[in-house]
Amino acid sequence: MTQKRSNKVIITCAVTGGIHTPTMSDALPFTPDAIATQAIEAAEAGAAILHLHARDPADGRPSPDPAVFMQFLPRIKQATDAVLNITTGGSLSMTVEQRLAAPLVAKPEMCSLNMGSMNFGIFPLADRYKSWKYGWEEPYLRGTDDFIFRNTFRDIERILKMLGEEHGTRFEHECYDVGHLYNLAHFVDRKLVKPPFFVQTIFGILGGIGADMRNLMFMKETADRLFGADYHWSVLAAGRSQIPFATQAAMPGGNVRVGLEDSLYIGPGKLATSNAEQVAKIRRIMEELGHAIATPAEARAMLALKGGDQVGF
Numbered sequence: 001m002t003q004k005r006s007n008k009v010i011i012t013c014a015v016t017g018g019i020h021t022p023t024m025s026d027a028l029p030f031t032p033d034a035i036a037t038q039a040i041e042a043a044e045a046g047a048a049i050l051h052l053h054a055r056d057p058a059d060g061r062p063s064p065d066p067a068v069f070m071q072f073l074p075r076i077k078q079a080t081d082a083v084l085n086i087t088t089g090g091s092l093s094m095t096v097e098q099r100l101a102a103p104l105v106a107k108p109e110m111c112s113l114n115m116g117s118m119n120f121g122i123f124p125l126a127d128r129y130k131s132w133k134y135g136w137e138e139p140y141l142r143g144t145d146d147f148i149f150r151n152t153f154r155d156i157e158r159i160l161k162m163l164g165e166e167h168g169t170r171f172e173h174e175c176y177d178v179g180h181l182y183n184l185a186h187f188v189d190r191k192l193v194k195p196p197f198f199v200q201t202i203f204g205i206l207g208g209i210g211a212d213m214r215n216l217m218f219m220k221e222t223a224d225r226l227f228g229a230d231y232h233w234s235v236l237a238a239g240r241s242q243i244p245f246a247t248q249a250a251m252p253g254g255n256v257r258v259g260l261e262d263s264l265y266i267g268p269g270k271l272a273t274s275n276a277e278q279v280a281k282i283r284r285i286m287e288e289l290g291h292a293i294a295t296p297a298e299a300r301a302m303l304a305l306k307g308g309d310q311v312g313f
Contacts, residue, residue, distance in 0.1 A: 017261025
């Protein structure tokens, strides 16, 4: 199946994630009100897709609780037409069952889906801080030197069937290394993933492929070889590589992801004040390069999404 290519760039904004902790930035949203406010502002700034995690409103730790998600999902949906994309990755401390709890209730248009198990090391972040706002933060980070994020072939198949086949959810297929592209190709071959699918290639996480520009093009060339015109390519890079990699990805027609999940900064040594600030910056760069920004409706058409009227919130 060959997809008609679009010259529109989809901007995804990952609003809070499960990596950074409240000590690292006052801008990182963790209450439902703050998550909703920043998500809406990011959509207004140009993000067609909002990638969402929940946090415990009391102390900011990642939460799998569907009730917390439901404190911000309906509000965002009412205020914006953006595609709401809910994590199935959750955080580094959740079981697969916990990670699926909210998506199975919300039945969103999109979910993120890590395409393999991997070492996921964020422990070096802990050495940058001497004091912490909350007691959970430092042990959460330091424990990742002995952590494997689990997504086995059986886990992935289960998620594809439970969310994809049963609820019509489509996926942001997160590929942290070259092998993850081949894992995705396996599911494409089995017709558990059907085009047009959305491939998010991820750079700079310790345990995944490094943030080297040659790796960017190698991942793109590998995906092209495996998937041809059946996929839409997007790029995110962690930390200081966020904006440079997104900019580079735009040259050969890539889509981009920014947000405080992936980087807390807006420039060298300068913390971002909000998710919307990062969206506005990458939108400005994309437009300066001659690219048009996809609206939520255009993103839905490109990715064959079921529509916001078909979700569970």
